[in-house]
Amino acid sequence: MAIMLPTARRKDGEEQPFVPMGPFKFRLPFIHFGVEMAEVYQSLVMFVTALGAVALLQDMFGMSFELALTIVAFHEFCYCLQNIFGDPLVPGWITPAIPLTTAFLLKYGAGVDRIHALIAVQMLVGIIYFILGITGLAKKMVNHIPKAMQSGIILGAGIAAITGKYCFKPGGAGLTKYPFSITIGGLLALYLLFSKGFTSRVRSKGQDSKSLIIKIANYGIVPGIVMAILVGWVTGEVALPKMESGIFFIPKFKQCLTEMSVFGIGLPPMSTWVQAIPMALVAYIIAFGDMVLGQTVVNEANKMRTDEEIDPDPNRLSLLCALRNLLEGALAPTVTLAGPLWAAMTVAISERYKLGRKAMDSIIGGMASFDIMKFISCLILPLVCIFKPALPVALSLTLMIQGFACVYIAMGLVTNNAERGVAGVTAGALAIAGPTVGLVVGIVLSFALLGKESFMKEVPASGTAKKKIGKPSTVEA
Numbered sequence: 478m479a480i481m482l483p484t485a486r487r488k489d490g491e492e493q494p495f496v497p498m499g500p501f502k503f504r505l506p507f508i509h510f511g512v513e514m515a516e517v518y519q520s521l522v523m524f525v526t527a528l529g530a531v532a533l534l535q536d537m538f539g540m541s542f543e544l545a546l547t548i549v550a551f552h553e554f555c556y557c558l559q560n561i562f563g564d565p566l567v568p569g570w571i572t573p574a575i576p577l578t579t580a581f582l583l584k585y586g587a588g589v590d591r592i593h594a595l596i597a598v599q600m601l602v603g604i605i606y607f608i609l610g611i612t613g614l615a616k617k618m619v620n621h622i623p624k625a626m627q628s629g630i631i632l633g634a635g636i637a638a639i640t641g642k643y644c645f646k647p648g649g650a651g652l653t654k655y656p657f658s659i660t661i662g663g664l665l666a667l668y669l670l671f672s673k674g675f676t677s678r679v680r681s682k683g684q685d686s687k688s689l690i691i692k693i694a695n696y697g698i699v700p701g702i703v704m705a706i707l708v709g710w711v712t713g714e715v716a717l718p719k720m721e722s723g724i725f726f727i728p729k730f731k732q733c734l735t736e737m738s739v740f741g742i743g744l745p746p747m748s749t750w751v752q753a754i755p756m757a758l759v760a761y762i763i764a765f766g767d768m769v770l771g772q773t774v775v776n777e778a779n780k781m782r783t784d785e786e787i788d789p790d791p792n793r794l795s796l797l798c799a800l801r802n803l804l805e806g807a808l809a810p811t812v813t814l815a816g817p818l819w820a821a822m823t824v825a826i827s828e829r830y831k832l833g834r835k836a837m838d839s840i841i842g843g844m845a846s847f848d849i850m851k852f853i854s855c856l857i858l859p860l861v862c863i864f865k866p867a868l869p870v871a872l873s874l875t876l877m878i879q880g881f882a883c884v885y886i887a888m889g890l891v892t893n894n895a896e897r898g899v900a901g902v903t904a905g906a907l908a909i910a911g912p913t914v915g916l917v918v919g920i921v922l923s924f925a926l927l928g929k930e931s932f933m934k935e936v937p938a939s940g941t942a943k944k945k946i947g948k949p950s951t952v953e954a
Contacts, residue, residue: 479837479842480507480511481838484508484509485507485510485842487785490783490785490786493509493785494509494510495563498562500790500796501563501796502563502788503563504560504561505561506842506846510838511838511839511842512846512849513842513847516826516844516847516850519822519825520851521850522699522703523851524553524851524854525702525864526698526699526702527549527851528549528861528865528868529868530570530811530813530872531545531549531868532545532871533643533813534548534549534811537591538591539587542865543726543729544732544733544737546855546861547729547809548737548811551733552805552813554852555815556801556848556851557845557848557849558801559848560848561845563788564790565787565788565840566771566774566794566817566818566823567819567823567848568798568801568815569817569819569822570819571760571764571815572876573631573634573635573638573882573883574760574763575812576634576638576876577634577759577760577912578812579641579812580637581911590749593742593746594745594752594753595806595810596739596744596745596806596810597745597752597753597806598756598757598806599811600802600806601750601754601757602761602815603798603799603800603801603815604757605757605758605761606795606802607795607796610791610792610796610798610799611792611795613792623896623899623919624890624891624896625890625896625900625919625923625927625931626899626920626923627890628891628896629899629903629907630762630763631763631886632883632901632903632904633903633906633907635879635882635904636884637908638876638877638879638883639884643873644873644876651876654714654869655715655869658705658709658714658715658867659870659877661705662705662870663701663705663874665704666698666702667701667878669693669700670698671885678690701878702870702871705867706864706871709867715867716866718862718863718865719862719865720862721858723858724858725857726855726858728856737809755913755915755916756912759907759912759916760814764816768791770818771817771818771823772794774823774824774827775787775789775823775840776789781831782833782834787840798816798817801815826844887904895927898922899919899922899923902922903918903922906918906919907919
């Protein structure tokens with residue numbers, strides 16, 4: 478059910494009302510699109526994935542829970558900007574890049590040096606989005622990277638996630654610390670997301686939105702996280718929540734600007750910018766595939782709904798990703814970076830949209846309702862308190878599932894033994910020695926073993942191979 482003012486109503490076949498602003502299309506809830514209650518209710522549960530970044534920020538920078546939550550809340554607010562300025566997707570983290578980004582940051586000393594490194598990476602990602610978006614070079618650049626290199630980058634991200642401290646590293650903050658929670662919650666999440674048996678049952682239900690199986694599938698990783706938390710409470714691995722007084726969390730914006738922004742600690746030194754370039758390129762290459770997937774999902778939905786004209790513009794999406802990364806990098810940088818797509822929720826919402834106008838009035842309304850309420854949920858103190866003790870478990874499961882997804886996506890991009898070898902060595906170099914060495918190794922091996930032709934032909938963009946439209950993919954990525 479959509480709740481809206483008369484100004485948000487459109488005639489069949491027209492585009493949802495908006496205010497033109499150059500390449501952007503400005504819309505406000507209720508005024509230009511209806512608020513979809515089904516997506517509002519979903520966000521009250523799904524926001525737990527966003528809170529996983531709180532634990533990561535605390536661990537990497539030793540900051541307080543309140544400061545980390547402020548940064549996450551600002552990140553969620555920036556998600557809303559993507560919908561409000563015209564893009565019909567649910568944006569997400571650049572999840573596969575997280576273990577690579579954390580490894581890069583750990584090379585810097587704790588404190589200002591590490592914060593400067595994060596600022597440089599995120600702002601450089603924004604600059605890359607901006608330059609390649611306005612010039613139209615984005616697709617050409619990524620499509621001319623050899624499949625073996627693309628596979629190696631994604632595989633390296635998966636290896637770094639699985640072997641890192643938040644997953645299976647002995648003595649880390651993953652399986653070693655939460656064995657029962659992560660084992661049971663992880664198995665459930667893997668089953669719901671990747672089991673052939675469960676997937677076939679989901680597809681057999683088609684577009685039956687009332688089916689329990691469809692509803693479970695649409696929640697992606699969240700059932701696994703909820704199960705892990707319950708197991709953690711029962712076994713004592715996770716502390717029971719402690720409720721705090723108050724209803725809303727008051728963000729610590731002043732502290733964030735003083736301790737984390739370029740206005741408080743200044744711009745990074747030139748050497749840090751230079752060292753961050755390979756990491757930013759790797760993050761962009763990983764994220765580009767999600768741009769392609771997102772456009773495909775919306776185009777499929779557009780074909781099935783003739784009552785609304787949808788305008789998924791890749792150039793606008795690139796500019797909005799640039800805006801989000803530049804804003805966050807300058808004011809409140811986050812290790813998750815700002816990607817173009819949360820595939821699981823974009824697909825889930827588009828599938829409900831395909832059921833017709835009675836199910837969802839506008840795809841913009843569905844996507845924006847989810848993102849806006851997810852931001853608000855991060856500020857509702859009782860909700861945050863419930864999940865606060867379990868945030869490390871949520872982060873561990875997120876990275877473990879993403880690692881699994883990276884491996885199967887990477888394997889689908891290569892087709893012969895030479896490409897597999899290049900991908901494997903590139904992945905190892907990337908995961909162990911970092912993005913600079915990984916990129917150099919990938920380029921040298923591709924030239925030496927695959928020939929310069931591998932750089933000249935167009936190939937599928939990273940993250941798109943073997944993906945099926947109509948099934949929620951993995952996690953916020």
